[in-house]
Structures are given as structure tokens and as C-alpha cells.
Amino acid sequence: MKLFITGIGTEIGKTVCSAILVQYFKADYWKPIQSGDLHYTDSKKIETWTDTPACHPETYRLQLAASPHQSAREENIQINLDDFQLPETQNSLIVEGAGGLMVPLSDHTFMIDLIENLNIPTALVVRNYLGCINHTLLSIMALQQKNIKLEYLILNGNFPEDTERVLCSFIEKETKIIRIPEISPDKENITATAKQLTITKL
Incomplete structure (x- = not known):
């Protein structure tokens, strides 16, 4: 099982959700691009929070905490899609993107192009806020246009019934739904949430 974790925006809990799935699937973890926070990377968080076989x-x-294309330019680096190769492993693999689908990697390529290039299904992390329906439906449409399989819709946190109903009515029947409660990210909470995780279909 290989899965690319993306989101409808930034700061919506992709790393926490990735950690729970790493723990649930006993998976390896890979963050293709780390932009900023090199002192405490998402890989380090996963190592701290989970029992992953490998990061x-x-x-x-990249040093600058900004969009990857901007961070790369600061260091005179050009991000090239051909540089990305899925790690070889016998384990399941959770791949975590940076930001949302249309985050630029260069002036001409975006995160969604990396997902398409890696040719693995996605899990879309959604968090409730004013505008999340619009951002979610646009993200699902973008995946559909690229024929990228949406394996899971991850509802991270609490959602009003009306919001959840619209979100779930827009996905394909094959897409499964994962509901993750609000938690403080640490190893105890990640482990407990992974043990109680339920995956449902429409």
C-alpha cells in the first residue's frame, strides 16, 4: 500500500493524520520536500510520534519556510520532478506533500504534478473552517481532472452535519472516509487514535 497525503490547504493537520496512518498501517514515511523548519522536520515528528519502520x-x-518554489529559488535550486523516486521498501508507505494540490514546486509544476508523476492514490485531509467546502470540492475536481485516485477522504476534527453531508456527497463511491478526532499530537495520542481508527464507505 502506497498513499500520498495531501490537503485542501496548509496547517490543516496533514502531519498528524500522516502519523496516525503510519501507525495504523505500520508504514514507512517519506516527505519528498521539506520547506523550512529543518530543526524539527515532519520526518522527525513522525519518528517521535510513531513506531514507523523507517523515515x-x-x-x-529547503531552508525558507515558504512555498517550495520560493524556497528553492532563494537557494538557486530548481525543483525537478524527475528527481523524485518512491523509496524502495517492503512495507506500506505514507508520502506527505507540502500544502495543497496547487502549491508550486517551480513556475510550471505543482504538487498535483508530483502526485501524478509518482502514480499513487491520494488521501485528502479536510479541516472544518469557513470556506472548507469550496476548497475541498475544488481539490476533488482537480484530482478527478488528472485521473488521480482519491482513496480516502480524511475528516480531521469536528464537522457540522451539513458540511459533512455535502463533502461526502461529492466523492466517488469507491472513496473511503476516515474520521480523526481532535487530539494533541504525541505518541500516546497517536497510538490510541490509530488503534481506534475506523474506515468507512458511503
């Missing part, structure tokens, strides 16, 4: 090294480690 594979990032393809790009």
Missing part, C-alpha cells in the same frame, strides 16, 4: 530522506530540504 526515508527528503529529496529536497
Whole structure:
């Protein structure tokens, strides 16, 4: 099982959700691009929070906490899709993107192009806020246009019934739903949540 964790925006809990799935599937973890926070990377968080068999090294480690295309330009680096290769492993693999689908990697390529290039299904992390329906439906449409399989819709936190109903009515029947409660990210909570995780279909 290989899965790319993306989201409808930034700061919506992709790393926490990735950690729970790493723990649930007993999976390896790979963050292709780390942009900023090199003192405490998402890979380090996963190592701290989970019992992952392996965290594979990032393809790009960029200093500036900004969009990857801007961070790369600060260091005179050009991010090239051909530089990304899925790590070889016998385990399941959770791959975590940076930001949402249309985060630029260069002036002409985006995170969604990396997902398409890696050719693995996605899990879309959604968090409730004013505008999340619009951002979610646009993200699902973008995946559909690229024929990228949406394996899971991850509802991270609490949602009003009306919001959840619209979100779930827009996905394909094959897409499964994962509901993750609000938690403080640490190893105890990640482990407990992974043990109680339920995956449902429409």
C-alpha cells in the first residue's frame, strides 16, 4: 500500500493524520520536500510520534519556510520532478506533500504534478473552517481532472452535519472516509487514535 497525503490547504493537520496512518498501517514515511523548519522536520515528528519502520530522506530540504518554489529559488535550486523516486521498501508507505494540490514546486509544476508523476492514490485531509467546502470540492475536481485516485477522504476534527453531508456527497463511491478526532499530537495520542481508527464507505 502506497498513499500520498495531501490537503485542501496548509496547517490543516496533514502531519498528524500522516502519523496516525503510519501507525495504523505500520508504514514507512517519506516527505519528498521539506520547506523550512529543518530543526524539527515532519520526518522527525513522525519518528517521535510513531513506531514507523523507517523515515526515508527528503529529496529536497529547503531552508525558507515558504512555498517550495520560493524556497528553492532563494537557494538557486530548481525543483525537478524527475528527481523524485518512491523509496524502495517492503512495507506500506505514507508520502506527505507540502500544502495543497496547487502549491508550486517551480513556475510550471505543482504538487498535483508530483502526485501524478509518482502514480499513487491520494488521501485528502479536510479541516472544518469557513470556506472548507469550496476548497475541498475544488481539490476533488482537480484530482478527478488528472485521473488521480482519491482513496480516502480524511475528516480531521469536528464537522457540522451539513458540511459533512455535502463533502461526502461529492466523492466517488469507491472513496473511503476516515474520521480523526481532535487530539494533541504525541505518541500516546497517536497510538490510541490509530488503534481506534475506523474506515468507512458511503
